[in-house]
Amino acid sequence: MLIIENLTKTFDPGTVNEKKVIDRLNLQISAGDFITVIGGNGAGKSTMLNLICGVYPADGGKIILAGNEIQDMPEHKRAKDFGRVFQDPLMGTAANMQLAENLALAFRRGKRRGLSWGILEEERELYQKRLATLGLGLEDRLNDKIGLLSGGQRQAVTLLMATLNAPKLLLLDEHTAALDPNTAEIVLNLTDKIISEQNLTALMVTHNMQAAIDHGNRLIMMDKGNIIYDVRGPEKQKLKVEDLLRLFQELSSGGGFSDSMLG
Amino acid sequence: MQFLLAVEGAVAQGLLWSILALGSYITFRLLNFTDMTVDGSFTTGACVTAICIANGIPPVLALLVSLSAGSFAGAITGFLHNKLEIPEVLAGILTQISLYSINLRIMGRANQQLLQYDTIFKQLQNLLAEIGLNLSSDRVAIIIGLIFVTIVIIVLYWFFGTEIGSIIRATGNNEAMVRALGQNTENTKFIALIIANSCIALAGSLVGMYQGAADVGMGAGAIVIGLASIVIGEVILRRVIAFGSKMVAVVIGSIIYRIIVALVLQLGLSTNDLKLITAIIVALALFLPNAVSKHYAKKARELAAKETNDA
Ligand SMILES: Nc1ncnc2c1ncn2[C@@H]1O[C@H](COP(=O)(O)OP(=O)(O)OP(=O)(O)O)[C@@H](O)[C@H]1O
Ligand SMILES: [Mg+2]
Numbered sequence: 001m002l003i004i005e006n007l008t009k010t011f012d013p014g015t016v017n018e019k020k021v022i023d024r025l026n027l028q029i030s031a032g033d034f035i036t037v038i039g040g041n042g043a044g045k046s047t048m049l050n051l052i053c054g055v056y057p058a059d060g061g062k063i064i065l066a067g068n069e070i071q072d073m074p075e076h077k078r079a080k081d082f083g084r085v086f087q088d089p090l091m092g093t094a095a096n097m098q099l100a101e102n103l104a105l106a107f108r109r110g111k112r113r114g115l116s117w118g119i120l121e122e123e124r125e126l127y128q129k130r131l132a133t134l135g136l137g138l139e140d141r142l143n144d145k146i147g148l149l150s151g152g153q154r155q156a157v158t159l160l161m162a163t164l165n166a167p168k169l170l171l172l173d174e175h176t177a178a179l180d181p182n183t184a185e186i187v188l189n190l191t192d193k194i195i196s197e198q199n200l201t202a203l204m205v206t207h208n209m210q211a212a213i214d215h216g217n218r219l220i221m222m223d224k225g226n227i228i229y230d231v232r233g234p235e236k237q238k239l240k241v242e243d244l245l246r247l248f249q250e251l252s253s254g255g256g257f258s259d260s261m262l263g
Numbered sequence: 264m265q266f267l268l269a270v271e272g273a274v275a276q277g278l279l280w281s282i283l284a285l286g287s288y289i290t291f292r293l294l295n296f297t298d299m300t301v302d303g304s305f306t307t308g309a310c311v312t313a314i315c316i317a318n319g320i321p322p323v324l325a326l327l328v329s330l331s332a333g334s335f336a337g338a339i340t341g342f343l344h345n346k347l348e349i350p351e352v353l354a355g356i357l358t359q360i361s362l363y364s365i366n367l368r369i370m371g372r373a374n375q376q377l378l379q380y381d382t383i384f385k386q387l388q389n390l391l392a393e394i395g396l397n398l399s400s401d402r403v404a405i406i407i408g409l410i411f412v413t414i415v416i417i418v419l420y421w422f423f424g425t426e427i428g429s430i431i432r433a434t435g436n437n438e439a440m441v442r443a444l445g446q447n448t449e450n451t452k453f454i455a456l457i458i459a460n461s462c463i464a465l466a467g468s469l470v471g472m473y474q475g476a477a478d479v480g481m482g483a484g485a486i487v488i489g490l491a492s493i494v495i496g497e498v499i500l501r502r503v504i505a506f507g508s509k510m511v512a513v514v515i516g517s518i519i520y521r522i523i524v525a526l527v528l529q530l531g532l533s534t535n536d537l538k539l540i541t542a543i544i545v546a547l548a549l550f551l552p553n554a555v556s557k558h559y560a561k562k563a564r565e566l567a568a569k570e571t572n573d574a
Contacts, residue, residue: 079445094436
């Protein structure tokens with residue numbers, strides 16, 4: 001479904017800050033995969049996601065989505081195939097616009113926009129239904145500005161927005177990191193529910209190792225811009241947090257997980 | 264009586280200039296883009312109209328030509344910012360400065376009188392006189408101002424409710440999100456700049472005809488006048504949130520600004536002091552809301568402290 005070949009990215013080339021962040025990375029994602037991604041700070045997880053959706057161009061390598069090379073396409077042209085939820089709850093929504101307006105913007109992801117009305121009456125019903133599935137009582141707040149919602153609520157809405165039109169690939173970058181444990185749990189369960197209901201393919205970066213084991217069918221560990229461990233199916237299900245820590249010690253070239261990763 | 268007349272004039276000016284303020288509202292507030300093109304595109308609007316009328320082109324047509332000249336000015340700023348990656352403030356300043364020379368070229372001199380020609384103001388005045396309605400030129404200007412302000416507000420209200428308009432508003436909120444939703448933020452900024460500067464040139468065209476002259480210096484400080492109208496409107500109508508009402512607030516802000524100016528002039532200050540006074544008004548209007556919310560925050564703290572002591 002998505003094939004990454006020899007992907008390379010160096011930030012600030014030719015300066016003292018030059019940093020090779022992604023180093024000949026290879027990854028094959030099959031349709032229906034739900035992959036959790038772990039790795040220390042600065043391992044290149046966010047950079048990999050950003051390269052996939054084109055926030056900045058790669059220096060080398062290929063990204064092939066459903067048979068098409070997309071590595072040279074600008075971000076806005078790739079957007080129709082990707083749903084994204086960022087780590088920062090403020091990043092995924094337009095604060096000064098209503099909940100319904102935000103959903104309407106997302107409903108038209110990747111589509112040509114014209115001079116027809118930005119939100120149609122019948123859409124409101126659909127949004128109300130979808131918001132109700134979140135179980136956060138947001139279905140009654142369609143006309144509220146998104147900026148009035150809490151971080152957790154906004155993140156849940158962003159998740160809904162990213163999946164309103166089933167994307168080919170859903171990219172989640174520590175989307176529960178800024179939430180309290182309770183809300184994080186709710187949003188994670190919602191994530192599971194939406195992915196299984198819509199049969200989505202997803203990449204989910206997390207620092208919570210238990211969550212990385214519990215969710216998804218495949219787990220990859222990144223270090224220094226590369227994948228150092230890739231496990232799936234029953235073998236993944238059997239993993240324990242201790243196993244992951246030990247594996248990281250063995251496979252990574254020094255460093256180590258920060259305490260926060262014990263989540 | 265004399266003051267009442269001054270107020271009439273102020274309302275007329277306020278309505279005509281409010282179209283400039285509405286244009287600035289699009290860039291400053293909706294797009295969150297500090298567009299400095301304003302002073303130039305406003306003057307361009309007036310100059311193009313003056314030269315068209317002086318060459319026998321019907322005033323209504325001159326108005327439309329001015330509007331497209333303004334859209335062109337906005338497009339240049341958009342090009343400088345998007346394609347040459349010049350920071351937004353500087354991009355606008357560059358357009359504004361070059362428009363000074365261009366405006367001189369358009370008119371072939373520093374100013375163009377219109378007193379001996381027909382303008383839409385005189386046309387309407389004559390029309391009304393024919394049916395026995397003799398109105399002062401300020402009253403005619405109020406009618407024309409109301410008509411144009413209404414048209415502009417309706418068009419903007421419609422446009423910013425469409426899919427394209429919505430994505431422009433979203434660009435002002437969160438560019439990363441707009442790109443993630445598959446829209447090119449360069450395009451959205453480009454469109455918004457074009458629309459904003461079309462409004463601003465339209466205002467320049469109307470003000471030029473109303474004053475009966477276009478002058479290359481007439482736009483100096485226009486941007487601050489636009490801002491003054493926006494912030495006065497926001498301070499006075501603090502609670503409105505709907506887009507339509509916010510635009511009406513800008514218009515009211517523009518009228519109030521002109522009334523303040525009229526008052527100040529009545530007090531004996533000269534028109535040369537106006538720029539200073541405008542700057543003070545803007546500074547005050549920006550400072551007051553902060554001061555008020557700080558005051559309430561302090562009250563809330565005092566109340567909380569008292570409640571803790573009581574408990
Ligand atoms: N836009 C950028 N410009 C320069 N350097 C960058 C940029 N983005 C990331 N980096 C650097 O690239 C490295 C990898 O960053 P990245 O954000 O991909 O890490 P990560 O694995 O997501 O880490 P974390 O768990 O902390 O989010 C870091 O050293 C970071 O400083
Ligand atoms: Mg990251």
